[in-house]
């Protein structure tokens with residue numbers, strides 16, 4: 321069911337500083353900031369040969385990553401995103417297996433314009449998982 325690793329997301333306390341570090345210190349290809357109000361974050365994507373890094377910064381006063389940054393003020397790995405071919409079939413299979421799908425259970429459109437869902441970290445070894453339909 322899960323396929324390629326689409327991205328690894330890092331929540332950061334300073335988006336510009338983190339983007340500059342990846343661009344200037346690590347020599348990576350860094351995209352522009354993208355506000356994603358429907359998700360409560362601003363994201364910056366860093367292109368790598370085999371996957372992407374997604375830098376996350378809270379947007380608005382109800383950001384789902386605010387709590388994470390309070391607990392991890394220096395930032396930290398926030399989630400990993402796997403690709404799936406059929407996100408509704410994946411959701412149904414996961415729910416049938418007892419996994420918690422976050423939010424309403426209906427996919428939202430993510431930063432790549434594709435449907436995404438999130439699975440509760442406590443069900444997957446303390447790791448927040450995002451699924452993106454490709």
Ligand SMILES: CC[C@H](C(=O)O)C(=O)SCCNC(=O)CCNC(=O)[C@H](O)C(C)(C)COP(=O)(O)OP(=O)(O)OC[C@H]1O[C@@H](n2cnc3c(N)ncnc32)[C@H](O)[C@@H]1OP(=O)(O)O
Pocket residue numbers: 329356359361363374376384385386387388397398399401422423429430431432436438440441442446447448450
């Ligand atoms: C533009 C879209 C973009 C894309 O790629 O397309 C994105 O990726 S958007 C990313 C931001 N959106 C989300 O993360 C949505 C899903 N996340 C959530 O619904 C919340 O963050 C949630 C429910 C995972 C955590 O909520 P909260 O921070 O309020 O903390 P809780 O106290 O409810 O957490 C319960 C429990 O889980 C632990 N936790 C929280 N976040 C993480 C995490 N990222 N990784 C691992 N564990 C996490 C938290 O510490 C609590 O554990 P406990 O032992 O009970 O203290």
Ligand SMILES: [Co+2]
Pocket residue numbers: 327329374399401450
């Ligand atoms: Co993501």
